Amino acid sequence: MIKLFTLASLLVTMPVSFISVNYNYSYYGETIHSAPGMTFAAYINAQSLGVTLTSPEDLVVYDEEIYLVDSNTNNLIVIDNGFNLVKEYVSFSLSTEYQDYLTDQGVVDFSDISLDSPHGIDVNDSGIYICDTSNFRIVKLNHDFEVIATFQDMDDKTFDLELDDGIEFEPMKITVDASERMYVVAKGVYEGIMEINYDGDFNRFTGVNPIVLTPFEIFSRSLMTEEQIAQLQLFLPTEYTNVSINEKSFIYATSKTSENNADNPIQLINPKGVDVITRNGYFPPKGDIHYVIGSNNYVIEGPSELVDISSTDHGIYTVLDQKRSRLFTYDSEGNLLYINGDEGSQSDKFSEGVAIEYFNDDLLILDRGTKTIVVYQLTEFGAYVNQAISYHDEGKFEEAALIWEEVVKINSNYEIAFNGIGKLLLRQENYKEAMEYFKLGHDTYYYSKAFKGYRNDIIKNNFGLIIGSMVVVAGGLMGYKVYSTYKKGGSILYED
Amino acid sequence: MKTKLKTIYNDYVKFPKYILFHPFDGFEEFKRYKKGKLIVAIVFIILFAFFRVFQYQYTGFIINENNPLMLNSLQEIFSVLLLVVLFSVGNWSVTTLMEGKGSYKEILMVTGYALFPMIIMGFPSVIISNFLTLEEIAFYNLLMYMAVIATGWMLFMGILNIHQYGLFKTLIAFIATLVAMSIMMFLGLLFFDLIQQFISFIAAIYEEISLR
Numbered sequence: 001m002i003k004l005f006t007l008a009s010l011l012v013t014m015p016v017s018f019i020s021v022n023y024n025y026s027y028y029g030e031t032i033h034s035a036p037g038m039t040f041a042a043y044i045n046a047q048s049l050g051v052t053l054t055s056p057e058d059l060v061v062y063d064e065e066i067y068l069v070d071s072n073t074n075n076l077i078v079i080d081n082g083f084n085l086v087k088e089y090v091s092f093s094l095s096t097e098y099q100d101y102l103t104d105q106g107v108v109d110f111s112d113i114s115l116d117s118p119h120g121i122d123v124n125d126s127g128i129y130i131c132d133t134s135n136f137r138i139v140k141l142n143h144d145f146e147v148i149a150t151f152q153d154m155d156d157k158t159f160d161l162e163l164d165d166g167i168e169f170e171p172m173k174i175t176v177d178a179s180e181r182m183y184v185v186a187k188g189v190y191e192g193i194m195e196i197n198y199d200g201d202f203n204r205f206t207g208v209n210p211i212v213l214t215p216f217e218i219f220s221r222s223l224m225t226e227e228q229i230a231q232l233q234l235f236l237p238t239e240y241t242n243v244s245i246n247e248k249s250f251i252y253a254t255s256k257t258s259e260n261n262a263d264n265p266i267q268l269i270n271p272k273g274v275d276v277i278t279r280n281g282y283f284p285p286k287g288d289i290h291y292v293i294g295s296n297n298y299v300i301e302g303p304s305e306l307v308d309i310s311s312t313d314h315g316i317y318t319v320l321d322q323k324r325s326r327l328f329t330y331d332s333e334g335n336l337l338y339i340n341g342d343e344g345s346q347s348d349k350f351s352e353g354v355a356i357e358y359f360n361d362d363l364l365i366l367d368r369g370t371k372t373i374v375v376y377q378l379t380e381f382g383a384y385v386n387q388a389i390s391y392h393d394e395g396k397f398e399e400a401a402l403i404w405e406e407v408v409k410i411n412s413n414y415e416i417a418f419n420g421i422g423k424l425l426l427r428q429e430n431y432k433e434a435m436e437y438f439k440l441g442h443d444t445y446y447y448s449k450a451f452k453g454y455r456n457d458i459i460k461n462n463f464g465l466i467i468g469s470m471v472v473v474a475g476g477l478m479g480y481k482v483y484s485t486y487k488k489g490g491s492i493l494y495e496d
Numbered sequence: 497m498k499t500k501l502k503t504i505y506n507d508y509v510k511f512p513k514y515i516l517f518h519p520f521d522g523f524e525e526f527k528r529y530k531k532g533k534l535i536v537a538i539v540f541i542i543l544f545a546f547f548r549v550f551q552y553q554y555t556g557f558i559i560n561e562n563n564p565l566m567l568n569s570l571q572e573i574f575s576v577l578l579l580v581v582l583f584s585v586g587n588w589s590v591t592t593l594m595e596g597k598g599s600y601k602e603i604l605m606v607t608g609y610a611l612f613p614m615i616i617m618g619f620p621s622v623i624i625s626n627f628l629t630l631e632e633i634a635f636y637n638l639l640m641y642m643a644v645i646a647t648g649w650m651l652f653m654g655i656l657n658i659h660q661y662g663l664f665k666t667l668i669a670f671i672a673t674l675v676a677m678s679i680m681m682f683l684g685l686l687f688f689d690l691i692q693q694f695i696s697f698i699a700a701i702y703e704e705i706s707l708r
Contacts, residue, residue, distance in 0.1 A: 028563040444558045448630035451558075455627070 027442040035411040037338025037382030040348035044373040049085045053371040062123035071117040095146035120173035131171035151200035175245040185240045207269035242308045254306040281334040312358040314393040320356045419443045512612040523657030537608025544611045545576040556625035586676035596659030606654035613646035
């Protein structure tokens with residue numbers, strides 16, 4: 001009997017413990033169930049392409065083609081939109097212009113250039129840019145895959161090898177804006193993202209993560225001698241892990257978390273170098289909000305380790321957490337839309353994600369562990385959410401609200417959707433219902449607006465009643481006072 | 497009936513108000529002519545504990561960040577009681593050594609009476625906060641700040657008067673009271689920890705012996 005019962009209960013509980021649970025965070029920070037926003041669609045691996053992949057590092061999408069670099073085979077692989085191999089490039093010949101330029105410089109060696117452990121790539125209309133990490137240079141190719149320039153020897157004292165703390169220029173990740181300025185994350189550089197001009201001149205560092213010392217640290221440091229301070233652990237700003245530019249030339253950047261910037265591992269850096277990302281969601285965008293701290297062998301501890309970021313239309317962006325293999329999608333307001341991803345070595349999972357990139361509406365995740373590109377596509381729920389946000393962004397509140405209603409049907413835990421519906425009701429001046437929806441979505445700003453309208457309505461409709469009752473009450477009180485004074489035999493005209 | 501209502505009004509509103517605005521005269525009457533009543537102080541403390549629960553649950557939606565499902569009224573009540581007991585015991589033990597003239601009962605009464613502005617202003621402002629927009633919420637904050645400052649003022653003047661201290665000595669007494677409170681907290685936690693260890697030790701011995 002007991003055996004039977006155990007088997008029966010296993011039948012009920014087993015599927016629950018094996019399926020991955022999709023979640024989101026509520027306003028109060030509870031983890032609540034959510035419908036999946038994206039799900040596995042396809043995979044691309046070395047077998048399906050017919051190439052060798054040993055350590056893929058970065059991928060980028062340009063003109064319906066996927067460009068991928070591998071840091072061990074030192075190849076550049078181009079894949080078309082049907083996920084078939086277009087070509088694999090091992091070395092690149094020099095273009096005639098570049099040969100002429102080199103001749104002017106007095107160089108006679110025109111042999112082909114090959115890469116050494118490339119870690120980053122970016123492609124736009126002006127060419128293909130590859131971080132040739134172990135050759136300490138950036139290689140720029142034209143769209144015929146011929147070298148048109150290489151950039152090395154950055155003119156900054158960080159890279160002055162004659163100094164004690166000078167280091168080699170090892171570019172890791174790159175992104176290029178419309179005016180061909182390169183934004184580079186280099187290894188061991190704490191000053192920020194390197195901005196390099198189109199001709200290879202180092203311009204400046206941008207988007208620095210500032211260091212903040214507590215008053216106690218400042219006080220204790222002021223008491224120490226030079227030698228003691230030298231022995232202390234260095235207070236270094238956190239390193240950036242990846243950069244990605246959007247169509248307005250704003251840079252999406254991810255950085256490692258530390259005590260100093262626990263709440264801003266994701267930044268949107270404007271051309272002035274200032275972080276302008278909107279953090280209007282329930283929590284600042286930083287991946288997982290709850291995590292275990294302290295040594296423990298059973299669960300992964302510490303905050304999310306964001307390694308790549310990719311943005312799509314209407315300011316929706318996704319970050320990749322390498323530590324727990326999760327994808328967090330946010331909208332331009334900083335609301336956490338959905339969390340996806342599944343850790344594992346099966347074809348539909350990934351274990352060591354290194355790069356993500358939007359491919360139209362799909363998301364490509366490059367996994368260094370299983371050497372696979374996993375393709376995620378939007379589910380019905382995710383497509384509705386994205387559609388509603390794009391309508392909202394275009395100012396079509398009615399269409400957006402209709403779609404938000406569909407979203408709530410699929411996932412009634414989805415608090416952001418209630419705000420979307422509430423905004424339409426607010427525009428329709430249906431204040432009372434709008435208040436209810438904003439209360440469900442915990443949007444105090446819009447709740448306050450709806451409440452103001454509601455309160456004004458009540459006062460307008462009952463203006464006579466309110467003023468009348470005020471006059472009656474005041475008059476009554478005065479009359480009572482006069483009456484009681486006379487009754488006591490006093491006079492209201494004189495103080496006695 | 498009417499006289500009874502009048503005494504209640506006098507005890508619970510008029511006299512505390514008189515103390516708030518005339519602290520020296522008020523506390524003179526409070527101490528010398530025994531116009532302060534213990535029952536009033538206890539009612540104020542209970543009302544304050546109730547106010548904490550009320551504030552948690554019924555502050556306007558715009559500024560209320562508490563999860564209504566997480567309300568633990570016992571926790572709120574006990575935290576108020578603990579604070580009152582800690583303060584009165586701490587202050588009594590310090591002022592006894594510092595030649596204070598106040599008895600424990602008087603200290604407890606001053607603590608209770610000092611909560612009067614918090615109660616008389618707190619309840620209306622929590623109700624008002626439900627009818628305010630985000631821009632007007634400053635009024636709620638103003639009222640609450642005023643209530644807190646008035647409470648601090650009453651507590652300070654009360655302690656100063658019932659112990660017949662000067663300004664400087666009262667400040668010293670307050671700092672010493674804080675120290676005494678933290679020492680009591682420390683001893684309490686230490687006691688709980690030791691008792692826990694002791695119980696688990698006995699449980700372990702029992703288990704060892706019973707398994708033999």
